[in-house]
Amino acid sequence: MQTRMGYDRLLGTVARIGRVTEVTLEHAGSITLLAWQVVLATARMKVAAREVVNQLYIMGIQSLPIVLVTGSLAGIVTSQQGGYQMSSVVPPYILGSLVVETVVLEMGPVLTALVLVGRIGARITAELGTMVVSEQIDAYHSLGRDPVALLAAPRVLAGILALPLLVGIANIVGILAGQLAAEIDSGLGWESFFYGAKLFWHSWDLFYSLTKAMIFGLAIPLISVHMGLRTKGGAEGVGRTTTQAVMFMTLTILILDAVFPPLLLN
Amino acid sequence: MIHYQHVWKSFDQPVLAGVDLEVATGEMFALFGPSGTGKSVLLKTTIGLITPDRGDVSVAGISVHRAGREALEEVRKKVGYVFQNAALFDSQNVFGNVTMGLPEDELRRLSNREVARRVWESLELVNLEPHAVLSKIPAELSGGMRKRVGIARAIVGRPEVLLWDEPTTGLDPVNTAAVERLIKRLSDDLEVTSLLVTHDVEGGLLMCDRVAMLDGGVVRFCGTPDEFHACPDPLVQAFIHREAAEAALSSIAAVS
Ligand SMILES: Nc1ncnc2c1ncn2[C@@H]1O[C@H](COP(=O)(O)OP(=O)(O)OP(=O)(O)O)[C@@H](O)[C@H]1O
Ligand SMILES: [Mg+2]
Numbered sequence: 001m002q003t004r005m006g007y008d009r010l011l012g013t014v015a016r017i018g019r020v021t022e023v024t025l026e027h028a029g030s031i032t033l034l035a036w037q038v039v040l041a042t043a044r045m046k047v048a049a050r051e052v053v054n055q056l057y058i059m060g061i062q063s064l065p066i067v068l069v070t071g072s073l074a075g076i077v078t079s080q081q082g083g084y085q086m087s088s089v090v091p092p093y094i095l096g097s098l099v100v101e102t103v104v105l106e107m108g109p110v111l112t113a114l115v116l117v118g119r120i121g122a123r124i125t126a127e128l129g130t131m132v133v134s135e136q137i138d139a140y141h142s143l144g145r146d147p148v149a150l151l152a153a154p155r156v157l158a159g160i161l162a163l164p165l166l167v168g169i170a171n172i173v174g175i176l177a178g179q180l181a182a183e184i185d186s187g188l189g190w191e192s193f194f195y196g197a198k199l200f201w202h203s204w205d206l207f208y209s210l211t212k213a214m215i216f217g218l219a220i221p222l223i224s225v226h227m228g229l230r231t232k233g234g235a236e237g238v239g240r241t242t243t244q245a246v247m248f249m250t251l252t253i254l255i256l257d258a259v260f261p262p263l264l265l266n
Numbered sequence: 267m268i269h270y271q272h273v274w275k276s277f278d279q280p281v282l283a284g285v286d287l288e289v290a291t292g293e294m295f296a297l298f299g300p301s302g303t304g305k306s307v308l309l310k311t312t313i314g315l316i317t318p319d320r321g322d323v324s325v326a327g328i329s330v331h332r333a334g335r336e337a338l339e340e341v342r343k344k345v346g347y348v349f350q351n352a353a354l355f356d357s358q359n360v361f362g363n364v365t366m367g368l369p370e371d372e373l374r375r376l377s378n379r380e381v382a383r384r385v386w387e388s389l390e391l392v393n394l395e396p397h398a399v400l401s402k403i404p405a406e407l408s409g410g411m412r413k414r415v416g417i418a419r420a421i422v423g424r425p426e427v428l429l430w431d432e433p434t435t436g437l438d439p440v441n442t443a444a445v446e447r448l449i450k451r452l453s454d455d456l457e458v459t460s461l462l463v464t465h466d467v468e469g470g471l472l473m474c475d476r477v478a479m480l481d482g483g484v485v486r487f488c489g490t491p492d493e494f495h496a497c498p499d500p501l502v503q504a505f506i507h508r509e510a511a512e513a514a515l516s517s518i519a520a521v522s
Contacts, residue, residue, distance in 0.1 A: 135353035138315045142347040143366050143419075144339055 041149035055158035071170030074107035075178030096196030099178035113216035125245040128228025129238040163217025272321035283483030296470035299480035346425035352416035367422035388418040393444040
């Protein structure tokens with residue numbers, strides 16, 4: 001009896017894993033297809049430059065304030081945490097290296113991406129979801145227009161361009177804020193901070209940071225457009241899909257972030 | 267012109283269960299039916315917005331669901347669609363919305379002046395004051411105005427076929443008359459084929475060459491307005507006479 005129940009439970013678990021895998025693969029498949037359609041629309045020059053600029057403004061310029069705030073906080077927190085954990089054995093200028101590397105490699109790209117998930121990803125899903133349930137997407141089709149070229153492609157292109165820029169800015173303010181915090185906390189001066197930073201710096205680090213940013217900048221609009229376009233069932237459906245999309249994007253960012261080091265940091 | 271061949275579609279429940287219907291070129295055809303029987307679904311299968319589970323639709327001899335992407339684009343170019351809820355693009359003003367009704371290649375060819383003239387003309391045809399509405403966004407319009415902008419968008423590209431999903435529902439009598447006159451004029455003067463879904467049975471019977479009744483997923487009646495009047499089917503009678511509808515209602519109440 002006992003083993004029988006255990007067996008059933010095991011079967012149930014296997015079935016659940018199977019279902020989750022199936023759903024994940026299905027999403028991955030249609031996201032890949034969407035990406036391909038965006039590439040085609042772009043290559044065929046069907047994407048309006050004006051709409052890309054418009055989206056760049058929304059994603060880039062309008063996100064600047066929040067990116068500046070998170071960037072500096074990331075630098076400050078890293079600097080404080082690092083300063084606290086440093087023992088008297090290592091020279092104090094090592095803190096400079098610690099802050100710069102942590103901000104550039106991790107905190108800058110990941111925090112900026114997570115902020116953009118909330119600010120941009122959720123907005124895109126809700127916007128497109130509303131267009132689906134109010135039949136505006138159907139209307140585009142009925143008029144022979146391609147929603148991928150009109151709506152998806154400009155958002156994806158703007159994401160790819162905007163994220164590296166924003167991450168670059170977040171990195172800079174993060175480093176500056178981190179240096180300031182180090183100065184206030186432990187009196188580590190400007191020169192020793194950057195002496196330490198330069199000691200372990202590779203230009204590859206910046207490339208890594210911005211590549212990561214670009215891939216996050218591709219993932220956020222792709223996932224949010226994909227989720228928006230499969231919205232079903234009125235205002236409630238839009239709410240449900242938006243929440244799912246935010247979860248989905250957050251997880252993707254974190255998973256990609258874990259996949260990056262073995263691929264690019266060897 | 268439009269040929270529905272055994273169209274089946276189920277969502278959670280069966281909606282269309284083998285619809286066969288043919289609308290001739292230049293004909294004005296009205297489709298009646300109780301709410302929720304799938305009239306909008308059937309119209310959407312005509313331009314591939316919904317894919318039937320079984321069966322096919324052809325427009326001007328082109329298969330909508332079997333002949334691939336380019337054929338579908340060809341069909342969509344020929345057909346104008348008036349959505350039940352207008353479905354205006356809410357980020358664009360009225361001018362932008364109606365301009366979208368012009369096919370892309372035509373937009374490239376026409377001068378700005380010519381585009382503006384076409385948009386202006388279509389708005390006037392639906393009894394809207396162009397200069398008063400052109401720069402308004404949909405949220406600033408009344409329901410009836412939105413509906414008419416939706417019609418203007420569907421006709422501005424001068425399609426050969428027009429699918430009207432309840433174009434007069436929610437309009438005042440004057441604008442109803444204006445839209446009805448427009449439908450009639452398009453069909454009389456320009457030989458446009460019109461398939462009209464409407465709850466205004468009286469209007470439909472007066473205007474149209476033939477009418478059909480959709481119920482239970484199939485075409486329950488199809489014929490001329492005279493044949494419709496003479497049809498003994500209780501549902502048909504309920505659609506013609508108020509008293510018959512009352513009787514149908516009480517028999518439904520008695521059953522449940
Ligand atoms: N995209 C969809 N997904 C799921 N169910 C749908 C969808 N579209 C329509 N339905 C269902 O199909 C049925 C027919 O809907 P449809 O909108 O065609 O009715 P209708 O005849 O146009 O009614 P009305 O006169 O009220 O407009 C309804 O039960 C509806 O719930
Ligand atoms: Mg309907």
